[in-house]
């Protein structure tokens with residue numbers, strides 16, 4: 051660009067007639083111009099016009115210069131003339147011949163100037179293009195370097211990530227140190243990425259550092275196709291087309307900078323008409339696009355699977371059966387991928403479906419993982435920790451006592467009497483709560499744990515589950531009543547479980563009390579008391595008068611000593627559930643008797659097919675405690691379901707283990723239930739067949755507490771006969787839910803709700819599905835109703851009812867109907883359709899049905915004694931005069947269960 055200012059500043063001002071004034075004409079005439087470029091540089095150029103000289107031999111024979119006439123102003127410049135553009139320093143000579151220029155016409159001068167300017171601009175354009183090309187190359191190189199650095203950083207990050215994941219897998223064995231390492235790796239990778247990013251940003255900023263002039267945009271007002279370089283300007287001036295494609299490419303960042311430098315930041319990113327119509331924008335690749343292409347290329351190089359190098363191969367613990375989802379989880383694969391693999395194997399399975407280990411094995415291999423087969427039993431292996439504790443770790447523990455005896459012999463009274471002797475009870479305060487068991491602190495310093503469960507039913511129930519909680523049985527026998535039915539039952543149960551018995555002869559305060567009689571009776575049941583040379587201790591007590599309690603305590607402690615009751619308190623707790631219930635405010639609550647180790651708040655445990663974390667523990671006085679040692683019963687909060695009385699309670703190392711065991715047990719329970727329904731083993735099927743036509747009444751029992759539930763179940767099972775049976779499909783503690791209704795609906799069962807109600811959803815469902823829910827609060831009512839239902843299922847009793855006799859007086863042979871007997875009713879009545887027996891000489895010769903009963907050719911309902919009638923038998927014609935007809939009907943009488 052040339053300006054008068056530049057001209058003015060040049061060292062040798064040309065022939066300016068008037069300095070400081072703008073006179074384009076004159077500057078051109080000087081032949082020297084100063085030019086400044088967009089990148090900030092400027093230079094002076096001198097324009098010289100050289101004329102060629104020609105020589106000819108003159109008349110004198112000497113060579114002489116031929117002087118040609120000055121060109122006409124109207125003529126175009128001669129081709130002989132050459133325009134040379136020189137750099138300023140070289141052009142020190144004044145422009146000559148000055149006179150020649152002076153001779154040019156104005157038009158000629160303008161034309162020449164135009165040509166000169168065009169030539170100069172063409173030169174400038176070329177130089178600028180070369181310069182831009184150089185910059186572009188530089189930029190390209192920088193970008194390549196950045197891409198390379200980025201790629202290196204990314205690979206490093208990938209590697210670090212892979213290492214991290216491997217370390218993660220190894221963490222199962224040795225977690226901490228490996229994890230730190232992986233984190234370090236990740237940090238290094240992150241640092242590398244940050245550096246790469248910084249580098250890239252620096253590189254991107256680099257073009258910004260170029261001279262501001264170079265970035266100077268073209269005038270804003272110009273259209274999109276405005277010339278962007280001097281070369282373009284010339285070309286455009288000469289009527290040529292600006293070919294954008296040939297322009298040196300520049301990065302989007304440059305483009306942005308360019309835009310920004312125009313001060314049009316607000317329009318950044320907006321679509322304008324010019325930008326939309328501009329070819330330039332259409333041809334430029336965005337940075338994101340470049341990145342995408344690069345990533346795509348990389349992916350292709352790696353075989354098109356981006357995740358492949360990141361995949362962590364795992365060892366899958368494979369049980370005998372596994373759900374598709376669980377299999378996916380264990381491999382850290384998506385369930386859909388597992389399903390796809392299964393489909394390839396020809397197995398159509400849904401996400402919740404269980405597949406066998408063999409199929410799962412193939413899927414695992416297919417997905418590149420390894421497996422470790424475990425049997426069902428392996429799941430529970432090691433759950434109990436160290437099975438046998440070292441002798442040195444063992445310490446004496448207090449005995450656990452169960453009180454049994456006949457109804458009203460004073461079990462509750464005796465327990466109350468003992469409890470009232472508790473020294474801690476009075477001091478500590480708190481309201482005594484029923485938690486099914488409690489520990490009594492006696493004056494002597496001894497502690498005895500009593501199981502406060504009613505009767506021997508709970509004892510038996512626990513024993514059935516394999517739980518041996520009780521160390522000693524105290525058999526309460528009323529001195530005035532002696533051995534009764536339930537006393538004998540209790541003796542048998544205690545004997546069967548091998549638990550020693552101490553006999554407490556109660557009600558000694560009563561006038562008719564006779565302890566010797568009791569001792570004698572005990573002999574009949576193979577219980578030889580110490581007085582008679584045996585090993586069974588007897589203690590005479592009175593719960594009412596609170597006498598003999600010390601002796602009972604002594605007897606218990608002596609027995610405990612003999613049993614050498616010891617436990618290791620310094621280990622993870624193992625215990626048994628004594629009672630469980632669903633508390634409205636606290637959720638599932640279980641009374642647990644710790645048998646080994648110490649249960650601490652926060653421990654994770656498995657109990658039956660439930661698991662949880664000990665949220666809080668309370669004793670029978672409702673006081674919060676944080677630890678519970680051996681032989682201490684505690685109420686535990688934090689279960690995720692309600693376990694059964696007698697279920698084990700084991701502390702495990704983590705949630706995963708607890709969940710795994712609970713799930714395994716739940717599955718086992720389901721399998722057992724399925725087997726019990728006859729879909730199980732062949733033996734069970736055969737047994738069912740052998741049972742013959744045994745009708746079953748399917749029921750579901752839901753109760754408020756475990757005790758009531760057990761009581762109802764036991765009562766109902768007692769009603770079973772050879773003909774009818776109660777099939778208890780499910781029992782549970784808590785409200786009736788939708789799952790109960792579903793089960794009832796599918797099996798045709800009815801639901802016994804004892805002191806519980808159905809939740810709204812279950813209620814709605816039961817109405818919809820027509821499932822019968824019976825609400826009870828008295829066990830006898832349950833028993834009565836079930837008895838009635840069972841009775842209704844009994845085959846009715848069939849009884850024969852005699853109607854009358856008839857005597858055959860005449861036999862008619864009628865062609866169409868066969869033989870008809872003309873009879874006289876001698877006794878009672880004869881009814882149409884009734885059963886008949888044909889007697890000849892008092893011998894039954896036929897038993898069948900009466901086909902027709904007529905009087906005077908008309909069919910009648912019945913004929914009474916003393917009247918004549920016609921009879922014919924169904925499919926029987928061997929009748930004679932004198933035969934007797936005995937007429938009777940079969941009555942059905944409903945039966946009742948006893």
Ligand SMILES: Nc1nc2c(ncn2[C@@H]2O[C@H](COP(=O)(O)OP(=O)(O)OP(=O)(O)O)[C@@H](O)[C@H]2O)c(=O)[nH]1
Pocket residue numbers: 455456457458459460461462463464556557558559560591592593594595
């Ligand atoms: N005289 C006298 N009566 C007693 C004694 N112990 C209990 N009783 C009474 O015997 C009755 C039954 O006592 P419980 O303690 O309820 O007997 P139980 O064996 O727990 O009865 P169930 O819970 O129904 O099995 C009550 O009326 C008591 O007052 C005692 O030592 N002397």
